[in-house]
Every structure is written in C-alpha cells, then in structure tokens.
Amino acid sequence: MLGLGRLARKRNKAVVLLSGGMDSALALAMTCKAVNPQCVHAITFDYGQLNREELTRSEALCAKLGCHWSQVPLEAFGLMAARAGCGTVRGGTNDPHASMLPHKNMVFVSMGLAFAESIGAESVTLGVISTDCFMWDAGKGYFDTLQRLTAIEIRTPLITMSKADIARALEQEGIVIESDTTSCYLHGGCGECPACFVAAQARDGW
Ligand SMILES: [Zn+2]
Incomplete structure (x- = not known):
C-alpha cells in the first residue's frame, strides 16, 4: 500500500524550470495546459543573477497561470560561475557565448530532479530551444544522456x-x-545584452 500511495501521488505532478524568460514561460504555459495547473510546480533558481526581475516575473506568471512557484537558492553556483569569469556579461555584445554559464543545465536539471523527487513529480520540463543547442550542454544528445541516468522524465x-x-x-x-x-x-530590458538582442529580433521577426 505504501508503494501504491506513492504511485498515485506521482501520476500528475510536473516540475518546470522557470527562468522568467520567454522560453521557459512557454514551456510552463504548455505544461499547465497539458495537466491541471494545480499539479504544476515551477521553480526559479536564485543564483545571484543581476536581473532580479527574473524572480518577480516568474512568481507573477505562476499566479497568472494558477500553478505553484518556488524560489530555490543556488548562490554557490552563481559565485562559482562568476569566479570562472562567466555570467558577468555587460552591454554592447550580441554574442550569446558571452553569457554562457558552464554546467548550468546539469546543475539546474539535477536540482529540478531532486525537487521533483521531493514532491513525487514524474517529470522535469526545461524551455531549451533550437538556438540554445550551440552550447555543449543544451543539445538533444546531452539531455538524452541525462535521461538515461534517471527514471524521472526530462522534457x-x-x-x-x-x-x-x-x-x-x-x-x-x-x-x-x-x-x-x-x-x-x-536589469529590466537594457536593450544591449545578448538576451535583449535576441528577444528584440524575435519580436520583430514574425
Ligand atoms: Zn538586456
């Protein structure tokens, strides 16, 4: 009976990694549509990112969609990335490599899996898109490899x-x-960093 209870709990819950950006916002909306939003748990990592709106917008979006939201502190990751000289991008570049945080997806997926295990969720969803796949830790093969290591579905x-x-x-x-x-x-829409550049291109391009 113990096992049955756990299986029942696992049936519907989904975890979504939410950054506050466009891609993960869509991944969250799609997940909320696919299952009851009350079964969706979005998590946003606080790793000391300069744009604090990532946290406030994430929380507000979850309220709008009717799903759960948790902020997960990952200060140590931010400190390590900064020490490696990463994530310190300033304005004036549209080179997405300038903002790459090495091992981010492995760390974030691992934390997402641990969070999913803690609430009995069956999947972890990420908003990775095709143009992210130039990074060695964002391609389909990378996630296929991670998937082989866990029974929780990585979507x-x-x-x-x-x-x-x-x-x-x-x-x-x-x-x-x-x-x-x-x-x-x-910070909120500087217009100069790689993310602002790509977002403006996307808005203008359709
Ligand atoms: Zn910007």
Missing part, C-alpha cells in the same frame, strides 16, 4: 523551436512578452 518540448516560434506561441497562450517575461541578463 524539452521546445527544442526544435526558434525564438520567433516562441514569440508567436506565447501570444497564442495569452502571455505578454513585455510584461509577463523578462529576457535581460542585466
């Missing part, structure tokens, strides 16, 4: 989508890019 439903696809789909879901998400690496 990347946007992995073939472009940023313009995401912008279109967000509008269809009733999510307003400018007010429900934040894509800036620095």
